[in-house]
Amino acid sequence: MKQSDDYAPSPMKETSRVKLAGFGVALLISGFVLLVYQAISLRSALTADANVQADMIADNVSASVMFDDVRSAQETLHSLRKVPYVESAGIYTVDGKRFATYARPGVSAPQRGGAQAANVETGGRRFLFDDVFVASNITQNGKTLGAVVVVATTAQMTAQLVHFALFILAASLCALWIAFVITSRMSAHIAHAEKKLEYLASTDPLTGLPNRRAFYDALSDRLQRGAQGGIRAALILVDLDDFKNVNDTLGHGAGDELLKHVAVALRQSVRTADLVSRIGGDEFAVLVAIAKEKAEGIRTAERIARALARPFDLPRASVVASASVGVSVYPDDAADVASLVSSADIALYAAKSTGKNAAVEFRPSMTVEARRRARLETELRKAIETNELSLVYQPQFDCRTGRMIGVEALARWIHPVDGEISPIEFVPVAEDSELIVALGQWVLRRACRDGARWNAEPGLALHVAVNVSARQLRQARYSEDVKAVLAESGLSPHLLELELTESQLMANMTAGVEAMRQLRAAGIRLSLDDFGTGYSSLSYLQSFPVNTLKIDRAFVKPLPRDGQPIVTAIISMAHSFGIAVVAEGVEDQAQLSWLADAGCDIVQGYLTGRPMPFERITDLLRSECEDSEPLTSGSATDPTDRRSAL
């Protein structure tokens, strides 16, 4: 994922080098300062020593000068030969005449007179390595007889300084070497830690694939290069269809295993140069370079969907992951990262809406649909708050008695501008957001209130069925909220029936079954909606504590000519579990007669009654009370009141 540039020095190495150079310069400056300090100290010490020698000579030669004894003065001066740094010395009378001199071989005696010599070190300008001139007055009883001038060489001092400089140099080199070794090791450690951090920050630890951040970095990088090089690329978004179910039923360990298998399958479905990444829990993204035509994008997406539709062997079970796949092609569908991601996302949504396990290519018209969905979401939120929604009720009839035994509450939305918006459109919009929770709560409250009003009639027991979405069931306090609404409305719990679809329960197995148990314990009835369109498994029926099962209208539609065996099997299977059967979507007399003969308990459909407002149900109930005789088969005229069909 990361762009590598092997020839460029790493910033860490560069910093270490700069630091090391800085350390070297600091050592050089401090070494030089030390040397200068040492030179000044040595020169001061030499001057002090020379002064002591000059004073001693001055004391010893005062008598010689007073008595004009040159020989004795010469001998005294000669004692200076034992002092190695004294180069030469001279004794001068007050009038500046040379009285006696001493000089090492090859060196001439000092040429200065007494008065001049007395202030040689203070008066003239002298440099650090110039010879040291000192003078001391020769006095006797307070009277100045002359002066002694001593000249000391700085050769020894220079030699000492050279040694000192060499020592400093060696110490500095040593320190520099140690610093070099330490910084090299530290740099290596830091570089290693940095690499590890970079890996962790850009990699999904479970699958080893690049993570979301790394993927989007690489995506924008490739698109930038693509803009210059005129390349084509397809962004493929993959969302596993039933991953939550695997987690819920087989545990998170199995879920992790499945994700690893999916990662491998995705890698194997594309070329090595293509980019595969895990960008979320069960979401993957693939960036594929397209060599020739745009259609390569959808072909790869379909290949991916096929690769994921096969069973994966997990330690405890074999699982079919199946995935919804959305694809968008750069630059045909979008010219930048944000719109490419958004269009692939829109295509993915379309794949999910078409019933999952599908690959869908982005079409510009989808953007219009996506915008409408976004607008509907905002407006639906307002509609729930401002009571813009209403409820209609579709009656359900007992096949044996012909009596209306319940109603299904169905939401309606008359939009002030767009007119009637079908629940087929707005319920999925609500389900894709948290809005379904508010919508479901509104429907439940209104349905319970209406149910309580109908059932206030003595001797009446009309149950009210309300559709529940998986997201509602996932709410931690869902069963508590339902009980609170029942208490508030006064509707008896056994007259409320909650309709849940198989697929919703499967997508939320653990929480779903737990919530269902709590609801059943409170006396609330449960119904399994759209039975036959999902898993339709006997074992699932055993796990879900339901009272009724609604055969999907897709199975009712071909009756009585086709589909009899499957409906017969569903009815007998449900009865063997003590579960009542509702057939929905009953539209004609032949279907109704066949269902009644097959032992179906309850029917619901346009034949027996279309969804209708509260007042129409009230009228139906009233007329049923007046007519105590159950209704028998016959043709019906009023589309909202077909009870006579029974």
Ligand SMILES: Nc1nc2c(ncn2[C@@H]2O[C@H](COP(=O)(O)O[C@H]3[C@@H](O)[C@H](n4cnc5c(=O)[nH]c(N)nc54)O[C@@H]3COP(=O)(O)O)[C@@H](O)[C@H]2O)c(=O)[nH]1
């Ligand atoms: N979570 C919620 N879902 C809801 C709510 N209100 C409605 N819905 C769901 O929206 C889908 C569409 O509902 P609707 O347009 O109201 O359609 C229902 C009936 O009108 C229709 N029906 C009934 N009889 C017949 C028939 O004979 N033929 C025929 N073609 N259609 C018929 O079926 C819909 C009821 O279906 P179901 O719920 O599966 O019993 C629909 O999925 C609703 O569930 C809500 O408040 N919450």
